[in-house]
Amino acid sequence: MSDEPSEQAPSRGVPRSPRLPVLLEAVLRVGTDLELRATLQQIIDTATALTDARYGALGVLDAGTGTISELFVTGLSDSEQAAIGDFPDGHTGLLGALIEQGEPLRSDHLADDPRSCGVPPGHPVMHSFLGAPIRVHRKVFGNIYLAEKETGHFTDTDMTLLRVLASQAGIAIGNARLYESARQRERWIEGAAAVTNTLLTGENASDALMTVAERARMLSDASAGVILQPNEEGGMEIVVASTLEDPAGLVGTAIAPGSPVLVQLLGGEAVFIEDSATDPRMTTPVRSRFGPSMMLPLQSGGRLIGTLALPRRRGARPYTDVDRLLASQFASQAALALVLADSQHDREQLAVYEDRDRIARDLHDLVVQRLFATEMMLESTRRRAGAEDTDELLGRAVDELDSTIQEVRTAIFALQQPPAEAxxxxxxxxxxxxxxxxxxxxxxxxxxxxxxxxxxxxxxxxxxxxxxxxxxxxxxxxxxxxxxxxxxxxxxxxxxxxxxxxxxxxxxxxxxxxxxxxxxxxxxxxx
CATH class of the missing domain: 3.30.565.10 (Histidine kinase-like ATPase, C-terminal domain)
Incomplete structure (x- = not known):
């Protein structure tokens, strides 16, 4: 027996019920926030309230693997979420069936449904289930999962309401993604410009590398920003590290020669890691602390300066294709800025050295020679003079001239030293x-x-x-x-x-x- 048959509008599939104003209000409310994560949480909160569900979740699917990469929940306390543990990958049970089917799915008795595989330990008991996919530009972005309708089983009207809300959610998510992508690009462009300006003001090499690592860490929301450079043993070593924690445990860590990832890094190739702790290519002792990671070449004009690595903590959200593209562009810009800053520093040092050499040469050729000639004349005069007071006076003059010559020669010696970082x-x-x-x-x-x-x-x-x-x-x-x-x-x-x-x-x-x-x-x- 169909529930609420008189409230259906078959020509449009939209319920004509007292909940229609609620649906319209929900549709208007969804997407008012252009921040993507806030929009996703808003969608699941709205869907849960609209269908009188006790629990709700929105699972974001990874474009590559099709598994659930992020989960936004409502109706569960922090302690309940902690008791459940890791969220499912979405490949099994009703969640997997929803991903395979790509259409709304409903179950009135989860325990009796052959598609259900039960719930993990610590998970609240659930009887009824309703799910629907969210499509963004015709591609499934994620799924809405609702469970345990408080007034009974989910109805056809609930399914129709969820279908309409999911359609609107796809539009809202598309807008939020466009806005977030634009803002993200803007931040990376501003960061690259700030790094270039900072490097060209004359920082030394170590400070310049730290500037690149620190800005990249903040822009990518990474746990650490590190720069590796080739070492004498033929591997690569972390030379600077920017992290909110003590960087001492990172600086000096080396990738040993023969490591699988080393050939790619020394060849100037970008390396993207899903989980540093389990990836067999990673061999450093600090890899257990990190999860998703990007390792990007700092390369300009065929010159490899080093590698910029941006690891996130284990369990952190993976890097998207947009993240990887923007970070790679930032690394290329930063490498060019480092090369330009190094060239500018060399030119400034050369100019200083040439100027100091000219000053030293002028002092030696003009001042010292004249002082020395004067000293010789006074010495000759003193020997010829017979008066005792004249002898003493000339002796003091000779001593003063000799001291002056010593001081000038010392200055010449200092000027002739090559300029270097203090x-x-x-x-x-x-x-x-x-x-x-x-x-x-x-x-x-x-x-x-x-x-x-x-x-x-x-x-x-x-x-x-x-x-x-x-x-x-x-x-x-x-x-x-x-x-x-x-x-x-x-x-x-x-x-x-x-x-x-x-x-x-x-x-x-x-x-x-x-x-x-x-x-x-x-x-x-x-x-």
Whole structure:
């Protein structure tokens, strides 16, 4: 016996019942929010209320596998959802039958329906069921599942109402997807532009890579954004990591040579992973922490800078085709920006070096030569003069000129050092001074450190020690026969007055103009 026969309108299939205003209101309400996830939750809430169902769910189907990739539910508390556990894949039972059939499906007694396979442990008991597919542009986007009608079994009218609502939901979802896609593209374009602007302002290499990783992580809603680069062993190593947690567990992690995924990465190919923890291509020890992942080449003009990896947590929603396309475009833009920034940095360094070399050459050719000539004239005059006061006066003038020459030569020596990124540690600054000296001396000075120099030597002592080191290296450069220089920085030294201090010792194998052995320079200061 057909229920509610007098309320049907066969010519249109739309119920003419007291619930018609409710249906119209539901149709108008669905899709008022253009945010896709909010729209999906709104659809299932509306369908549940419209049909007097106790439970409702909207399953979004994965376009590739046809399984349920996301589930929006209503009528279940958080504790009930936790008791159920993972949601079904949609391939079995009535859910699978609905996917295969592609048409509305109803069951009045789930326990007696041969298509039903029961419910998992922890799932509420359900007797009646009503389901309908949602089509977006003629393709099934997902299904609406309703269960346990509170006033009895689901009726023909309920099925018709759900069919109309599902049709309207398809339109609303299509609009929401278009809006979300447009907004998503806009965010990625803005992110790529921001990265380009930031990189071209002159960041160093490490900060530039971190900028790319951090912005990509935020745009892709990933758990981490990491950049891998080839290492000396022939594998690839994580060099920077942006994550909300401690990145120490990621930085330094390497993909060993011979890993299946390594050939693709070194070849500049994009790799898309459904589940990092179970994919056999993934061999790193941190893979168990992540699920869906994208590994995108940072490549421009045939030059492979590295790989941008964007893993999400296990159980997180998978990346869509649009996500992959936009992230790949971002990686290409970021790689180009990195290459341009590197080239700009090289040009700026070259310009600085050329300018410093010109200044040093001018100082040496003009200033030092004139000062030296003046010193010689004064020295000759002093020897000829007989007056004692004149001798003392000229002696002081000669000493001042000699000191000036030493200072200018020290400045020339510093200017001739190749420009480089300023080290952040005291040890690094000392090594930078000696490396710069090697470019002028033709050999590398030997450097030894004693004690925790980075922790103990602080401002202003560090600046004074570096100035003394620079002067000692410049003085050694002027001596004849210098083929070796030994530099020692001792942060555990005991000063003559008994205080703890730092001692700088610079010794070389050169000779003074009179043939005597070059003196050892010793500089010390309390800490």
């Amino acid at each position: 080290p952040t540690t005291f040890r690094g600054r000392v090594l930078r001074e000696t490396s710069g000296a090697a470019a002028v001396l033709g050999f590398q000075p030997s450097v030894h450190f004693t004690g925790a120099v980075d922790a103990l030597v602080r401002d202003p002592v560090d600046g004074q020690l570096l100035a003394a080191l620079r002067g000692a290296l410049a003085a050694a450069h002027r001596r004849a026969g210098v083929s070796a220089i030994e530099v020692e920085v001792d942060a555990t030294a005991v000063l003559p007055d008994g205080r703890s201090g730092v001692r700088l010792t610079v010794a070389d194998d050169g000779h003074e103009p009179d043939g005597s052995r070059a003196p050892t320079v010793i500089w010390q200061a309390p800490l």
